[in-house]
Amino acid sequence: MTEVKVKTGEELNGLGAMLKEIMDTNLKDSKNYKNVEKLKGSVVIRESTSGVAVTLHLNQGKLELQNDAIAKPTAYMEAGFENLAHISSGQINPIVAMLTGRLKSRGNLLLLLKISKILVLK
Amino acid sequence: MAILFGSQEWVDALKKVLETSQPYKEAAKKWEGDLYIIVEPDASYKNRHVLYLDLWHGECREARVITDENEKSPKYRIFGPFTNMKQILDKKVDPVQSMMTGRIKVKGDMAQIMKMPRAAVELVNCMTGFETVFPD
Numbered sequence: 420m421t422e423v424k425v426k427t428g429e430e431l432n433g434l435g436a437m438l439k440e441i442m443d444t445n446l447k448d449s450k451n452y453k454n455v456e457k458l459k460g461s462v463v464i465r466e467s468t469s470g471v472a473v474t475l476h477l478n479q480g481k482l483e484l485q486n487d488a489i490a491k492p493t494a495y496m497e498a499g500f501e502n503l504a505h506i507s508s509g510q511i512n513p514i515v516a517m518l519t520g521r522l523k524s525r526g527n528l529l530l531l532l533k534i535s536k537i538l539v540l541k
Numbered sequence: 542m543a544i545l546f547g548s549q550e551w552v553d554a555l556k557k558v559l560e561t562s563q564p565y566k567e568a569a570k571k572w573e574g575d576l577y578i579i580v581e582p583d584a585s586y587k588n589r590h591v592l593y594l595d596l597w598h599g600e601c602r603e604a605r606v607i608t609d610e611n612e613k614s615p616k617y618r619i620f621g622p623f624t625n626m627k628q629i630l631d632k633k634v635d636p637v638q639s640m641m642t643g644r645i646k647v648k649g650d651m652a653q654i655m656k657m658p659r660a661a662v663e664l665v666n667c668m669t670g671f672e673t674v675f676p677d
Contacts, residue, residue: 433643440651469638500637504658540652 426485460493494526574616583622617649
C-alpha cells in the first residue's frame with residue numbers, strides 16, 4: 420500500500436497531519452494511486468488564517484510531505500480552514516472553489532486538479 | 542464564578558453551555574462521536590487530565606472526568622500540553638491556528654471533522670463560554 424511519506428527528521432504540523440491522513444485514506448484505493456503515480460512536481464498548500472503551509476512533493480509514484488512552503492512550487496493553493504475542510508470532504512468542488520475565490524491558486528492548475536483525486540475524500 | 546479546569550464542575554459547566562448553544566447545535570447537528578480532551582503535563586504543570594464528552598447530533602449525552610484512560614475508546618482524542626490548552630481557553634490563541642500548527646493535536650476520524658469543521662470550532666467556543674480558573 421502506498422503512503423505519503425514525511426520528510427526525514429520532520430514531525431508534520433497539524434495541517435500536514437490532516438492532509439496526510441486524507442491522502443493515505445484515498446491512496447488505499449489503487450484507482451486513486453493510478454491517477455497520481457505519473458505526476459511530478461511540488462504543490463504548496465496553505466491554510467490562510469494561520470499561515471501554516473505544507474509542501475507535497477510528487478515524483479512518479481513517490482509522495483512526500485514537508486512542513487512549510489518551498490520557494491518555487493509547481494502549483495500553489497490557499498484557503499481558510501473551513502473552506503479547505505469543505506473541499507477535502509467533497510462538499511465543495513475544487514473547481515467551483517477556485518472560481519468563487521474560496522480557493523486561491525496559481526501555477527500549474529492542471530496539477531492541482533489532478534492531485535484533487537487524492538486530496539478530496541469520496 | 543470561575544470554575545476549576547479539569548474538575549467535574551468544569552465538564553458539567555461545559556455540558557450546560559453545549560446544551561444551550563444554538564451555534565453549536567446547528568454546526569454539530571450531524572455530529573456522531575465521543576471524545577477525550579487530554580491535557581498533557583508540561584514545564585508549567587505536572588498533572589494530566591482526561592475529560593470525556595459524548596457528543597451526538599448537537600447533544601452532549603455525557604460529560605465527565607476520566608481517571609482510567611482505558612475506560613473508553615472514544616472516536617476522537619484532542620490532546621496537547623497544558624500551556625497550549627490554557628492559551629486557547631484564555632482566548633490568547635486561535636484554536637484553528639493551534640490545530641494547524643500542531644500545538645493541539647486531533648486523532649480520529651478526520652473525514653467527519655472535515656465535513657463539519659464549524660462543529661469543532663463551536664465546541665472550542667463553548668469551552669470559552671464560561672470563566673475558567675486554572676490549577677497552580
